[in-house]
Amino acid sequence: MPVLLIIVPLLALLVLNLPWMRLMNRLALWVGLILCLIQFFLVLHSPSFFWEAPPLWLGRLFLFAPSLDYLSLVMFLAIAIVGASALLVCRYSIHDLLEPVKPGACSHKRFLVINLLILALTGMNGVVLANDLFSLYVFLEITAVASYILIVAEKGRDAFEGAFKYLVMSAVATALILAAIALLMLTAGDLSYANIKLAMSASSDSHIVLAAVAMLVVGLFIKGGLIPFHGWLPDAYSAAPAAVSVLLAGIVTKTTGVYTLIRIVLSVIGFSDTLENLLLLIGAASMLVGALAALGQSDFKRMLAYSSISQVGYMVLGLGAGTILGLAGSIFHLFNHAIFKSLLFVNAAAVEQQTGTRDMNRMGGIAEKMPVTGCTSIIAFLSTAGIPPLAGFWSKLIIIVALWQSGHIAYAVLAILASLLTLAYFLSMQRRVFFGKLAAGFENLKEANVWILIPACVLAAITIGVGIGIPWLFETFLLPIRSLL
Amino acid sequence: MTFGIVYIALLMLLLLAGIWTVMTLNLLKSAIGLAITSAILSLLLFLMAAPLAGVFELSVCAGLITVVFISAISLTKPLTGTEARARDHSRVKRFILLPVIIVAVAWGLYVMHPHLDLPLPAADVERDVRQVFWNIRRIDLVGQILVILAGVFGVVILFKDHPDTKGEIPRTPDAGRRTTDKDRPDTKEGTPA
Numbered sequence A: 001m002p003v004l005l006i007i008v009p010l011l012a013l014l015v016l017n018l019p020w021m022r023l024m025n026r027l028a029l030w031v032g033l034i035l036c037l038i039q040f041f042l043v044l045h046s047p048s049f050f051w052e053a054p055p056l057w058l059g060r061l062f063l064f065a066p067s068l069d070y071l072s073l074v075m076f077l078a079i080a081i082v083g084a085s086a087l088l089v090c091r092y093s094i095h096d097l098l099e100p101v102k103p104g105a106c107s108h109k110r111f112l113v114i115n116l117l118i119l120a121l122t123g124m125n126g127v128v129l130a131n132d133l134f135s136l137y138v139f140l141e142i143t144a145v146a147s148y149i150l151i152v153a154e155k156g157r158d159a160f161e162g163a164f165k166y167l168v169m170s171a172v173a174t175a176l177i178l179a180a181i182a183l184l185m186l187t188a189g190d191l192s193y194a195n196i197k198l199a200m201s202a203s204s205d206s207h208i209v210l211a212a213v214a215m216l217v218v219g220l221f222i223k224g225g226l227i228p229f230h231g232w233l234p235d236a237y238s239a240a241p242a243a244v245s246v247l248l249a250g251i252v253t254k255t256t257g258v259y260t261l262i263r264i265v266l267s268v269i270g271f272s273d274t275l276e277n278l279l280l281l282i283g284a285a286s287m288l289v290g291a292l293a294a295l296g297q298s299d300f301k302r303m304l305a306y307s308s309i310s311q312v313g314y315m316v317l318g319l320g321a322g323t324i325l326g327l328a329g330s331i332f333h334l335f336n337h338a339i340f341k342s343l344l345f346v347n348a349a350a351v352e353q354q355t356g357t358r359d360m361n362r363m364g365g366i367a368e369k370m371p372v373t374g375c376t377s378i379i380a381f382l383s384t385a386g387i388p389p390l391a392g393f394w395s396k397l398i399i400i401v402a403l404w405q406s407g408h409i410a411y412a413v414l415a416i417l418a419s420l421l422t423l424a425y426f427l428s429m430q431r432r433v434f435f436g437k438l439a440a441g442f443e444n445l446k447e448a449n450v451w452i453l454i455p456a457c458v459l460a461a462i463t464i465g466v467g468i469g470i471p472w473l474f475e476t477f478l479l480p481i482r483s484l485l
Numbered sequence B: 001m002t003f004g005i006v007y008i009a010l011l012m013l014l015l016l017a018g019i020w021t022v023m024t025l026n027l028l029k030s031a032i033g034l035a036i037t038s039a040i041l042s043l044l045l046f047l048m049a050a051p052l053a054g055v056f057e058l059s060v061c062a063g064l065i066t067v068v069f070i071s072a073i074s075l076t077k078p079l080t081g082t083e084a085r086a087r088d089h090s091r092v093k094r095f096i097l098l099p100v101i102i103v104a105v106a107w108g109l110y111v112m113h114p115h116l117d118l119p120l121p122a123a124d125v126e127r128d129v130r131q132v133f134w135n136i137r138r139i140d141l142v143g144q145i146l147v148i149l150a151g152v153f154g155v156v157i158l159f160k161d162h163p164d165t166k167g168e169i170p171r172t173p174d175a176g177r178r179t180t181d182k183d184r185p186d187t188k189e190g191t192p193a
Helices: A004-016 A021-045 A056-062 A070-093 A109-129 A133-151 A157-188 A193-202 A207-224 A232-239 A242-269 A273-295 A300-320 A324-355 A371-385 A391-405 A409-433 A450-468 A470-484 B002-023 B027-047 B051-074 B081-095 B098-112 B129-136 B139-159
Strands: A099-102 A105-107
Touching: A004 A021, A004 A109, A004 B139, A021 A070, A021 A109, A070 A109, A070 A242, A070 A324, A070 A450, A070 A470, A109 A133, A109 A242, A109 B139, A133 A157, A133 A242, A133 B139, A157 A193, A157 A207, A157 A232, A157 B051, A193 A242, A207 A242, A207 A273, A232 A242, A232 A300, A242 A300, A242 A324, A273 A300, A273 A409, A300 A324, A300 A391, A300 A409, A324 A371, A324 A391, A324 A450, A324 A470, A371 A391, A371 A409, A371 A450, A391 A409, A391 A450, A391 A470, A450 A470, B002 B027, B027 B051
Parallel strands: none
Antiparallel strands: A099 A105
């Protein structure tokens, strides 16, 4: 019954938009949170009646038998956690601008944003469930269309610029992916992952197949914001409303870019020397360029956006190792990054909302007035920089060991250097924003309210818990990755 | 023979609709032109016994691209008379070489006569559109409903907004940026004013 992860949110959206607007406005946030919590517990408890073969009536109704594996479950978990965080940040940061539409009714911006957040979450669930390239394409587009609109939800020049860049680059990616789908359909006569894999193994030297693979991979690099296709990402992340930044940085680009890349490599293309070298090159470039660019930023969210590019580089680097350990590190880092980058954007939302600025040069000593935000920010940045025993340390360690074992020693050294750069730009951020003397004008600053402190504390707890609990998580989180290859 | 004439006629129509889509000045007409182009292409695919590809083409155009275009068009505003004249002038210069390029590319392809040797699958003539749409790709309907919902929410967010903005991009260079001192909210209550 996993298809219900698409159908139930769709039905919820339809119900939320029934005529009882005032009631539905109040319910929307809770409906979104309940959907995320149900998804979270379904993954953690893995009830067999839900994840195994669907009942006959459901199978007949939708004619869709998604292929599920360990990777899908990790993604569902990350989507649920980041989705719930984004919804809570939305409650904190998006103001309800009441505007009469007709007597007795009113339009709530927050309500519409929550609807679009649920829609984007549904699209990402669809991406994870897809077992053929066309369904994958449809759900990628659903997520992308919802994301464009979410970025401009609060309007403003920067938001339009960011959304436009995302739209244009995403359109290029879409065109490449569609062209690849067409060529692969010509080759295989079908679009299911399994049939395409069979057809590709039969005609691996075909120029058409090679062209299709190249277009598909480049399209996914654009979606993931990897170097040199990253132009849209800092503008889109920094200009989006706070809740949308959390969703985009935490999970959207990871699902549409990195997860899809891993899925396509595992289920369709398979590993080859050329592909591994390409992944290693792009991954290393993203890791280093992202980290170096982050060093020079003064805008809090823009710095985090470049940091995301760098961390995605690690994931692609792990995948490029072409081994089980590399794959495990890549998937583990994807999950960890979804959590700690969401936490950093939640903190950025709190700081921006309370101080009214994102310019780090105008801040200072904020931890004195916002102790919870300051503390959770330290946890998130230490994890991002790969400091033990937090979650980010373990995933980076696995990636580096995988690179070393597979003979890519130079890339392993680059990964260590990039980690030092990460520590440098985050220490700079922490010093400029949270430590030191309180900046002038912030004497009356107060801690953010509970709507933002809850997701911040939960995400920080997960970051610490995953890091400390790694001996226990090893069997449940890392060993099952062997089944993917 | 009759089929050949139909194919050629449809291909000509496809080309004309495509050119009209690109050259027309009205964005809405351009979107409609694209829909017509896509419909002709779908018809060609059905005639060539590729209903699956035909359904995909219709799905993409009707469900996804249209919503994106409507959202994009909603972000635009009409040009002033002067701007329109300047645009018309630059358009002529930009496209003046287009017919020459088309003829040159067509001649090059004719001379080179590239042979792609595509491993085409056997045409499955038994699967008609109804079968494909209702018996094979039913989950796409769910996807299309979701995209239409995204488009509706997008239009509502972009048009039904705060009276100060009215859906327009702020005119001053710094308007819309949220990092200036003047935008700093009152933080006495711990939450924005």
